[in-house]
Amino acid sequence: MSEQNKRIIPLLPLRGLLVFPTMVMHLDVGRDKSVQALEQAMVDDNEILLTTQTDLSIDEPDIKDIYHVGTLAKVKQMLKLPNGTIRVLVEGLQRAQIERFLDNEEYFEVEMKVLNVTEEEDTEEKALMRTVLQQFEQYVKMSKKVSSETLASVQDIGEPGRMADIVASHLPLKVSEKQELLETVPVSDRLMKIIDILNSEKEVLGLEKKIGQRVKKSMEKTQKEYYLREQMKAIQKELGDKEGKGGEVEELREKIEAADMPENVEEKALRELDRYEKMPGTSAESSVIRNYIDWLLNLPWKSETTDRLDVNHAQNILDTDHYGLDKVKERVLEYLAVQQLTKELKGPILCLAGPPGVGKTSLARSIARSLEREFVRISLGGVRDEAEIRGHRRTYVGAMPGRIIQGMKKAGTVNPVFLLDEIDKMANDFRGDPASAMLEVLDPEQNNSFADHFIEEPFDLSKVMFITTANNVGTIPEPLLDRMEIITIAGYTEVEKQMIAKEYLLPKQVKEHGLTKGTIQVKDEALLKVIRYYTREAGVRSLERQLATVCRKAAKIIVSGEKKKVVVTENTVEEMLGKPQYRYGKAEEEDQVGAATGLAYTSAGGNTLSIEVSLAKGKGELTLTGKLGDVMKESAQAAFSYIRSKSDELQIDPGFHENLDIHIHVPEGATPKDGPSAGITMATALISALTGKKVRKEVGMTGEITLRGRVLPIGGLKEKAMSAHRAGLKTILLPKDNEKDLEDIPKSVRDGLEFISVSHLDEVLKYALVGEGNESKSNKS
Structure with missing residues (x-):
């Protein structure tokens, strides 16, 4: 190595820059x-060695922070700027490598050697x-960041090394990548x-071009x-459509x-919205689509209320609103208890099955109140069309969702208490079978994806608490x-009716008629008389009407100034309600043949049924009257055949037929x-x-007979x-097989009646006919 290639020279560390040989650059x-x-x-x-720092963030670099291969450069021009910085113009001459650093505290001074590049004109x-x-x-055409000059x-350029360095200086490379090219001395490797x-x-x-084109298209x-x-918008405005559909x-x-x-x-709603936007406002389908979108928006897809899973709170509400009905209340409390444990x-x-007026609908409302859920009621009485349940398809004029979806919209939550009233009164005809719908x-296995024909998308009903009556x-x-x-609600006993009237119905009617406890008082015996002689029902609806009449009469007396306070006693009931409408009890007043x-x-609860038989000389004809159904007619035929077969044992003339x-007549004749x-x-x-032989007047009986x-x-x-x-x-x-049902009968009724179980007609006759040994108590329950 010649002395020219090895020399001592000042070093200038560059931060974030690299100068290639033949390159001219301004440095600050x-x-x-x-x-x-x-x-x-x-x-x-005027010569100096330019090397690059390995780390740009270091203000005062050390020996280890500087690359050992750099460029020997000539300082062409130097200018001091007002801020104290020097602007210098340098020209890269040759690659050089640092051999060692000299001790110099004022500036970096190194011993370096020039890395000579041998260029031979070979084919490669x-x-x-x-x-x-x-x-x-090609790069210049695609990049457009490098000028054509x-x-x-x-x-x-004819020299391969110089071409390589100039091309490298114009490429958007990292400093480390440029340093690698600078350190690559062989020209072919560099190329x-x-x-x-x-x-x-x-x-x-x-x-980049593809992405740019895609972005541009978008x-x-x-x-x-x-x-x-x-x-x-402008066209619609010109046509007088105000601001059009845009807003x-x-x-x-x-x-x-x-x-x-x-x-x-959401996807379906947005698709329909796009159709609505493109459709003229005068189109008939435009209003159909708008109506459909409104329904999708108003349905509670995920809105849910939080259940109050407090068994004691629920029991208090149910007891406050309803007297008795222990079986129903117990079932609701069981549901709450399980819900509290499982959460799902x-x-x-x-x-809730039972006669009219026993409180089925109001009980469902109380259940909703105890759970703190929304309450929705729809009546199914007389519903004949399947579309009432599943909705109409949108192709029909005036199409709407079914009553279920309408109810969910009204509720506003996905977990209301939903009352389907009078479910036994749905009918079917040529329009479909709503009961099947x-x-x-x-x-519970299907209603998590209920399909309404109008909405078309599945709706989740699995969180709804359905109650039917x-x-x-x-x-x-x-x-x-x-x-x-x-859950059967049979009806109320006299004692229960009296309590319901006293605690619930009367205070309600007193308030509704503008009266107070200080202006009207109804004695207990008066309530009992109203129950016995002015109502005959399983529920309490008629009783409430009679109490409303009493309150109206009292209001008239007070307003007219006759009295300041009305006291209703057993004796004054008749003055207010008129003559008794019913005879208390239907038991015969004497034993009869x-x-x-x-x-x-019946659908209105239980009832007593008097059956009368008259005989007349003739040819053995059996006549049945009283608007009897086929089953009762067949029961009469069976009884008739049994008596014929047992005529000797019963001491009846064998030729009576x-x-x-x-x-055989069953009053009242007009009632089926x-x-x-x-x-x-x-x-x-x-x-x-x-x-x-006479039949005992105090005995009632029920049971089917075989031949x-x-x-x-x-x-x-x-x-x-x-x-009874x-x-x-x-x-x-009662039939012996019905003994298990006795525990369902209220205690007040059981205490007032004597129940005798029978398994054969002989036992029935023994207890029913006078003088047939009915003093025996062996089969009593």
């Missing part, structure tokens, strides 16, 4: 050591130069690296849509995005009945009657008429027992 120098290094270079021969370097030139031309100057870098940069530029589309919307559509779009709908529903129990489907609503469970289709939990008292179950015409429980009553009345005289079980024992108690009967004969 401000650090003290750097300024002194420059001044020393100017004293010598020529090929590499051409490739670099081609790639650089620069490209022309590169094309004129290969530049070719790789150019290829990589072209790929990046290609991707922007153009947005701008186009904006422009078209503005045009549409309305944007408002609807914001509402849809803020409505927290399920993803599929699906809403039960309860069916209710199967999906009331099936029915007067007669027998008319509900079996598949629908199977999805519900039946051919007349027996049966017990019936040939010599006597028999007439049917059911399987009048068999033993008809047989007893018939045997009494044929034997001349062999066996007594079969019946339903509705609780209601029948309550009607109401009618003043003392003894009830």
